[in-house]
Amino acid sequence: MNNNLILDKVDEIIKKIESDPVYQKYLYLKEKMANHSEIVLLVNEIRTLQKDVVHHLNKKNILEEKINELNNDPLYREYNNTLYELNNVYSILETSINNYFSKKLN
Numbered sequence: 001m002n003n004n005l006i007l008d009k010v011d012e013i014i015k016k017i018e019s020d021p022v023y024q025k026y027l028y029l030k031e032k033m034a035n036h037s038e039i040v041l042l043v044n045e046i047r048t049l050q051k052d053v054v055h056h057l058n059k060k061n062i063l064e065e066k067i068n069e070l071n072n073d074p075l076y077r078e079y080n081n082t083l084y085e086l087n088n089v090y091s092i093l094e095t096s097i098n099n100y101f102s103k104k105l106n
Contacts (some may be wrong), residue, residue, distance in 0.1 A: 013093070015023045026086050029079040 015024055033039050049063040070076055 003048070017089075017093075022082060022086050022089060026079075026082045029075070029082055033075060033079050036075060037079060039070065039073060039076055042066060042073075 046063065046066050049059055049066060052059045054062050071080075
């Protein structure tokens with residue numbers, strides 16, 4: 001099998017992933033979240049607090065409150081669930097490819 005054929009097959013897999021409903025949903029939710037000012041603000045606050053917590057342990061409670069607030073947002077939860085589902089698909093694909101080559105090379 002030559003490199004061009006392998007690259008063609010990889011392109012096929014990428015196109016299938018891109019057309020997958022879970023991936024499409026992920027892209028939709030990612031865009032929707034990017035335009036949701038409350039979520040963007042919370043995510044930015046959480047990132048700042050996470051950095052601060054490393055230096056100031058007394059901010060840990062504030063960080064936990066913000067994370068809980070973000071996790072209670074339905075759009076964020078749906079996004080996270082979709083991302084989790086998509087990562088599972090990628091993990092299965094990665095494992096399958098690794099297993100295939102392990103069997104072929106051993």
